[in-house]
């Protein structure tokens with residue numbers, strides 16, 4: 001099975017063109033995803049992206065987190081799949097693709113990809129969530145997948161794993177759970193963000209929809225205005241553009257660099273008997 005390994009600002013993915021049935025022999029796709037995403041004994045990735053045919057857009061995708069869960073959307077994965085589709089001749093520089101969250105428009109310019117995301121949900125501000133013996137105040141919104149955003153003073157020293165995991169499994173967000181973003185505002189158009197991702201169950205080096213959620217939460221507080229540059233854990237910068245119309249966020253774009261790491265052929269040993 002041929003595949004690409006790509007990185008969207010540090011969020012890394014395995015991409016397979018499944019339009020011709022490359023995965024037809026795989027009976028349990030979530031188990032396959034868990035196996036190939038396992039680092040050190042297989043390819044290793046934060047998720048797997050399957051490109052399939054669509055009657056409504058240039059293609060449709062299925063997006064799986066590393067734990068095998070299939071979710072509605074992924075911003076960095078969406079940027080990777082757009083460049084993949086362009087490089088593979090599946091779509092031109094401007095394209096649209098179908099996701100569970102809705103149709104996403106994308107534009108590829110060299111290694112920079114810009115997505116127009118679906119409309120975000122209304123933001124719910126200042127909810128106090130109990131975490132062991134403390135309360136953490138968060139904003140929440142859905143930018144394709146669910147996110148909470150907490151503003152913190154010392155982002156480098158912050159225990160993203162501990163608080164992120166507690167929020168992800170908090171009863172307040174059950175049963176779906178949530179991704180959790182920790183944010184410091186660094187200027188009127190800039191933020192630093194660290195994200196604990198549901199389905200990876202760890203901090204990742206970048207999260208596109210999380211960066212967007214963070215920018216919108218900061219804008220709702222009047223701390224930033226569009227465009228917003230978000231520095232993610234990898235050190236790369238994601239650019240977020242949006243309009244704020246009567247208090248609601250519209251025309252939300254996510255832009256940044258996408259790297260093709262390698263292309264190759266998966267051997268069966270990549271997903272068989274490697275611990276799953």
Ligand SMILES: N[C@@H](CCC[C@H](N)C(=O)O)C(=O)O
Pocket residue numbers: 011065071073074075076077145146179197198199200206207208209210
């Ligand atoms: N990394 C992604 C988000 C992927 C999905 C997320 N882990 C979830 O389960 O909601 C992004 O770049 O947006």
